[in-house]
Every structure is written in C-alpha cells, then in structure tokens.
Amino acid sequence: xxxxxxxxxxxxxxxxxxxxxxxxxxxxxxxxxxxxxxxxxxxxxxxxxxxxxxxxxxxxxxxxxxxxxxxxxxxxxxxxxxxxxxxxxxxxxxxxxxxxxxxxxxxxxxxxxxxxxxxxxxxxxxxxxxxxxxxxxxxxxxxxxxxxxxxxxxxxxxxxxxxxxxxxxxxxxxxxxxxxxxxxxxxxxxxxxxxxxxxxxxxxxxxxxxxxxxxxxxxxxxxxxxxxxxxxxxxxxxxxxxxxxxxxxxxxxxxxxxx
Numbered sequence: 001x002x003x004x005x006x007x008x009x010x011x012x013x014x015x016x017x018x019x020x021x022x023x024x025x026x027x028x029x030x031x032x033x034x035x036x037x038x039x040x041x042x043x044x045x046x047x048x049x050x051x052x053x054x055x056x057x058x059x060x061x062x063x064x065x066x067x068x069x070x071x072x073x074x075x076x077x078x079x080x081x082x083x084x085x086x087x088x089x090x091x092x093x094x095x096x097x098x099x100x101x102x103x104x105x106x107x108x109x110x111x112x113x114x115x116x117x118x119x120x121x122x123x124x125x126x127x128x129x130x131x132x133x134x135x136x137x138x139x140x141x142x143x144x145x146x147x148x149x150x151x152x153x154x155x156x157x158x159x160x161x162x163x164x165x166x167x168x169x170x171x172x173x174x175x176x177x178x179x180x181x182x183x184x185x186x187x188x189x190x191x192x193x194x195x196x197x198x199x200x201x202x203x204x205x206x207x208x209x210x211x212x213x214x215x216x217x218x219x220x221x222x223x224x225x226x227x228x229x230x231x232x233x234x235x236x237x238x239x240x241x242x243x244x245x246x247x248x249x250x251x252x253x254x255x256x257x258x259x
Contacts, residue, residue: 002097005062005211006088008108009184009203010054011191012036017053029192051107052114057191059084060203062211063097069235071208071243073200082119085112089123092141096125099141099149102167102210109149152213171209174216177254180205180247201247208251212236 014031018024021038023031036047060073074087091097101108116123130137141149144159156170157163172178182190182202190198212233219229240252 001066002095003062003064003100003214004091004095004097005064005100005207005214006104006108007060007101007203007206007210008056008111009058009060009187009199010111011057011188012049013053013055015055032188051110054111054114056081056085056111056115057187057196058200058203059088060200060207061091062207063091063095064211064232065095069239071204071239071248073204077196077200081115082121085115085119086121088112089116089121089126092123093125098147100210100214101149101151101153102206102213103151103153103164104149105144105151105154150214152210152217156217167206167209167213170213174213175256175258176209176212177205177251178209180250180254201245204245205247205251208236208240 012028012032012035014028014035017031017035018026021031021034023034026034035049035053039047039049058073061071063070063072074091075084079087092099115121126141128136129140129142136148139146139148144151144154153164153167157165168178179202182198187199187202215224215229215232218224219226224232237252237255240248243249
C-alpha cells in the first residue's frame, strides 16, 4: 500500500485581500496587516485568517511504498502555487495513496480545495466518490470516517474536537523530535524575508513527525507488527542519516536512539 503523509504551509492571500477590502496599491505587508486587523475585529481576538484567504507556499510529503521511502517538498523553490498544488493532486492520480495528515480535514485539505479552484487545478481522483470508480463509493478521500484520508489528530481524538492535541506535543510525548526551531506562526515573517527554504525545511520535519506518529498509531491498532514497526523506524533513521540537508541531521540528532 502507498502512504502519502503531507503538510502545507501558507501565507495570507494578499491578492484576494486587496480585492475584498479595496486595498489596491498597498504593499503585501500592509495588506496582510490590514487583513489580520480585520480578522481580530471580527473574532474578538484571533488574527488567524479564514481558510479561503490562505495561499499555499509549500507542500511537503513523506511517501512510503512497499519498496521505497522519501521525504521532499513538491516543486522547487521557484515553483508557483498552481504548480505545487497540481503536483499534489497529480500524485493522487498516479499512486492513489492513503493520505495521512495532522488536522488535514480541518485545515490543509479545505485550503487546497480553495486553491485548486482558484488555480484551475484538476483534482478528479481526489473528488471521486464512486460515480466513476466503484472502489471509492465506500472508501474515498472525502468522508471523515473513511480510510483513504486519515486525519490522525481527528482519529486519535476519537473524532472529538475537545480531545484534540497539537502534533508537536504528541510527537514529543511519544519520544520523537517535535518542532525544531520554528513554528507555523513564524511562516509569514520568514516568507517576507525571502527565506522559503527554511519554510520548506520546517514543513519537511513536520511531515516526519506526522509519519512517526502514524507508525505508532498503526502499531497500536495492529496495522503493523512490532517487527514491522521496528523495520519502518530503522528505515526512516537510515534515510535521515544518508540525506542531505541540515534539518534532516538536526531531526535525527534530536531523536533519541531508543525511540
């Protein structure tokens, strides 16, 4: 079975923000500042933008097949939003993997829905619900209780939002590295500084944490045996040891050898 663990990073969609709030002529920084301020006024405290006002700047993935393991970010640093979103859905068309996320149902996938429509991206396999392929009638990417997309945060919390926990804290609880040196709150500032590489590196370590939590969940539910779990963990360590990228070395160094 092919498994694709994914995570996205976003910044304010200042183009749409300028249209909605008649802010043409301002800088992206000023438009975003106005968007955040309007959001605080509406919510009474939170400046977290509604999902349709997020623009995707990175999608990172762990891909596990029967014969391979890889961690990467879609497209190169010069790729525009349309390209990286299309690459994501093209991967579903090609491999029909089990999607794994952390809060993907609540954030990542709805954002991708909006951005796919904005960029006229084809996502036909993702939206299949059995009309063209009967296999998707009772197991598709869209249903909360199907298994083609496993939102680990939702599943582990028993589909109860009050029981949900942050990925970083769950990863650390299980002995995995958790977040290293950056958080989602810093993405916009980092993006304004032109440092897309750091955002992509951060996103890649997030999907590694999600993958490791997924493996532990599979062990707990009997999806893998203890020996298979140990093999997957060792495969991940071996890949990190051979990979280029300081963030991968830092991740491995922060991962206790007995976990």
